[in-house]
Amino acid sequence: MRIGHAKESYAADEALLDSPFQWTMLALMIAGLAALPLFGDPYWVYLVCLIAIHVIGATGLNILTGFTGLVSLGHAAFLGVGAYTVAVLEARIGTPFPVNLLAGGLAAAAVGLVVGLPSLRVKGLYLAIATIAASVILHFVFLHWASLTGGPAGLSLPPATLFGVALDTPFALYWLILPVAGVMVLGAANLFRTRVGRAFIAIRDRDISAELIGIPLLKTKLMSFGISSFYAGVAGGLWAYFFRVVTPESFPLIMSIFFLAAIIVGGLGSILGGVLGAVFMTLVPEALKLGVGLLSGVLPDAVAILAPVRTVVFGALIIGFLIFEPLGLAEIWRRFRRLQHLWPFRT
Amino acid sequence: MDWLFLFEVAIAGLGAGGLYALAAVGFVVVYKATRVVNMAIGEILMLGAFVFFGFASGLGWPPWAAVPAALVVGGLFGGVVERTMIRPMLGESPIAVFMITVGLGSLLVGLVELVWSPEPRRLPAFLPDAPIFLPTPWGEAYVSPKTAYASAAALVLITGFMLAFRYWRGGVALRATATDRGAAYTVGINVPLVFATAWIAGSVAAFGAGVLLGAIGGISSTMGVFGLSVLVVVIVGGLDSLLGALVAGLLIGLLEALAGTFLGGEYKLLVTFGLLVVVLLIRPYGLFGTREIERL
Numbered sequence: 317m318r319i320g321h322a323k324e325s326y327a328a329d330e331a332l333l334d335s336p337f338q339w340t341m342l343a344l345m346i347a348g349l350a351a352l353p354l355f356g357d358p359y360w361v362y363l364v365c366l367i368a369i370h371v372i373g374a375t376g377l378n379i380l381t382g383f384t385g386l387v388s389l390g391h392a393a394f395l396g397v398g399a400y401t402v403a404v405l406e407a408r409i410g411t412p413f414p415v416n417l418l419a420g421g422l423a424a425a426a427v428g429l430v431v432g433l434p435s436l437r438v439k440g441l442y443l444a445i446a447t448i449a450a451s452v453i454l455h456f457v458f459l460h461w462a463s464l465t466g467g468p469a470g471l472s473l474p475p476a477t478l479f480g481v482a483l484d485t486p487f488a489l490y491w492l493i494l495p496v497a498g499v500m501v502l503g504a505a506n507l508f509r510t511r512v513g514r515a516f517i518a519i520r521d522r523d524i525s526a527e528l529i530g531i532p533l534l535k536t537k538l539m540s541f542g543i544s545s546f547y548a549g550v551a552g553g554l555w556a557y558f559f560r561v562v563t564p565e566s567f568p569l570i571m572s573i574f575f576l577a578a579i580i581v582g583g584l585g586s587i588l589g590g591v592l593g594a595v596f597m598t599l600v601p602e603a604l605k606l607g608v609g610l611l612s613g614v615l616p617d618a619v620a621i622l623a624p625v626r627t628v629v630f631g632a633l634i635i636g637f638l639i640f641e642p643l644g645l646a647e648i649w650r651r652f653r654r655l656q657h658l659w660p661f662r663t
Numbered sequence: 664m665d666w667l668f669l670f671e672v673a674i675a676g677l678g679a680g681g682l683y684a685l686a687a688v689g690f691v692v693v694y695k696a697t698r699v700v701n702m703a704i705g706e707i708l709m710l711g712a713f714v715f716f717g718f719a720s721g722l723g724w725p726p727w728a729a730v731p732a733a734l735v736v737g738g739l740f741g742g743v744v745e746r747t748m749i750r751p752m753l754g755e756s757p758i759a760v761f762m763i764t765v766g767l768g769s770l771l772v773g774l775v776e777l778v779w780s781p782e783p784r785r786l787p788a789f790l791p792d793a794p795i796f797l798p799t800p801w802g803e804a805y806v807s808p809k810t811a812y813a814s815a816a817a818l819v820l821i822t823g824f825m826l827a828f829r830y831w832r833g834g835v836a837l838r839a840t841a842t843d844r845g846a847a848y849t850v851g852i853n854v855p856l857v858f859a860t861a862w863i864a865g866s867v868a869a870f871g872a873g874v875l876l877g878a879i880g881g882i883s884s885t886m887g888v889f890g891l892s893v894l895v896v897v898i899v900g901g902l903d904s905l906l907g908a909l910v911a912g913l914l915i916g917l918l919e920a921l922a923g924t925f926l927g928g929e930y931k932l933l934v935t936f937g938l939l940v941v942v943l944l945i946r947p948y949g950l951f952g953t954r955e956i957e958r959l
Contacts (some may be wrong), residue, residue: 385758387758387761387762389765434940434943434944437943437944437947438943438947440757440758440761441700441757441758441761442898442943442947444761445894445895445898445939445943446939446940446943448891448894448936449895449936449939449940449943452891452932452933452936453933453936453937453940456929456932456933459929460929570769573765573769576762576765577766577769580762620780621777623776623781624772624773624774624776624777624781625773625777626773627769627770627772627773627776628769628770628773628774628777629773630766630769630773631766631767631768631769631770631771631772631773632766632770633766634762634763634765634766634769635748635763635766635767635770638752638755638759638762638763638766639748639751639752639763642755642759
């Protein structure tokens with residue numbers, strides 16, 4: 317259907333969306349998302365908000381792991397830093413929420429820079445384990461710096477207010493979370509059309525060559541850590557406003573694995589992949605819940621098996637995608653698009 | 664300072680360290696031969712404890728039959744994992760294989776919870792439980808019998824592994840593969856078989872550590888957290904050094920016991936990971952690891 321779509325300039329070749337068809341689809345999607353809270357079920361509004369938060373976090377991790385090649389297993393802790401910053405500012409100081417959200421992102425970015433420092437000396441799995449260390453240490457801080465974080469009980473915060481309107485339902489927060497997610501994904505997509513983003517990719521592909529062509533390794537790696545944890549911090553801040561209570565147990569290691577699974581399933585090193593992966597991985601537990609609900613007539617303790625089944629499915633998805641579809645859902649989507657471009661002919 | 668108390672704490676720490684060392688040997692064997700970082704080591708250990716529980720409690724086998732049976736299952740498990748998950752990833756980036764083991768860990772936790780439910784349980788007692796008293800210059804020191812026997816068993820197993828690597832033909836083949844995979848192929852070593860052997864041996868070690876750990880502290884599906892400390896042990900000791908695994912295992916066990924006693928239980932992981940950060944910054948290749956020459 318799109319055969320003969322010739323590109324005549326570099327600008328056209330570089331464009332994120334390269335055809336009227338794509339623009340139309342995007343416009344339809346935005347219209348659909350805007351219409352959803354007006355006509356849809358509150359459950360779906362809730363779910364889309366959650367997906368959007370996960371999309372921000374997964375996109376952030378994708379910048380670090382997918383594009384720069386630095387594996388982080390501490391992403392949940394960065395979310396925690398953002399969430400705690402927002403909670404402390406909102407509950408104790410009462411600054412307006414755009415400031416809090418930004419502060420959450422920046423605080424997470426600052427922590428990310430510190431965690432990224434070992435990337436000067438270690439890489440690959442050493443770095444991954446160093447990030448686990450960081451997340452253990454941050455968890456300890458959340459738990460024991462009780463005067464600030466409220467200790468094991470955590471902090472609860474009042475709803476965000478915008479122009480005097482309290483954003484205290486998923487319906488109201490929807491209009492905050494979705495635009496933020498949209499802007500952040502767009503920002504990430506554009507990042508890889510700039511010098512900095514390309515430097516990230518160069519480091520991922522071969523760090524020695526990257527240094528030889530004049531990319532300062534430490535600075536660039538740290539920048540990647542900073543940007544990635546900024547995304548995590550904003551996601552954590554939105555998470556705090558969404559659930560309105562932040563405890564040390566809200567950000568376990570399994571959450572880091574969730575984000576890692578999301579970008580593996582979606583496609584490492586692809587913005588679309590991060591988005592698809594986050595959507596998919598958020599919907600899988602919901603689908604399982606539905607399946608378990610159907611089974612509850614047959615199996616009496618079907619609800620009890622939900623959590624372990626979810627853990628098994630996460631693991632199986634990571635392994636399955638890595639072995640059979642290493643480029644993830646993004647690659648499946650690309651294949652589908654190629655098919656659709658040439659339809660009714662075959663490749 | 665109560666020296667007797669300190670001595671008792673130190674002995675308990677070294678005893679726990681023996682288990683760390685055994686699990687770390689399971690990790691190092693796999694890493695040495697295949698260069699795969701096995702993030703699932705803690706979960707494999709947990710599976711071992713539950714398989715033993717299944718044989719000993721579920722089927723009611725006596726311990727002398729259930730322990731070997733669990734170790735055999737461990738070997739089979741290692742072989743199956745190698746063949747179905749690791750072999751297809753041969754030649755892929757190390758990060759991808761690393762993530763496969765992360766997935767494997769999640770899969771195992773879920774499976775164990777499905778089969779045995781997440782509640783903590785106790786293993787049937789099979790280690791002797793007569794208390795042991797060691798004479799010291801400060802008086803008689805009490806040593807927990809379970810810890811003492813478990814770590815003695817762990818040390819015997821570790822010695823067995825070390826001797827096998829030194830003198831057994833397969834062990835030599837494994838060391839050759841670790842040194843240079845291509846050269847090992849050239850001299851006629853069946854490298855895929857070496858990989859499978861390493862996974863089998865590594866899983867047997869992890870299963871053994873799981874059974875011993877379960878015998879001391881009971882079992883639960885969150886036992887995999889033990890694996891986090893094991894990761895620290897192997898990094899501190901050097902990823903590819905069996906001796907390093909032993910020394911660092913004892914060191915971390917001692918450190919955790921001291922931190923747990925004098926600072927409080929919640930400081931254990933903090934101190935362990937603090938040590939990890941220091942080691943990563945100063946000596947990333949660990950105490951006894953091969954120093955990879957790469958300046959960046």
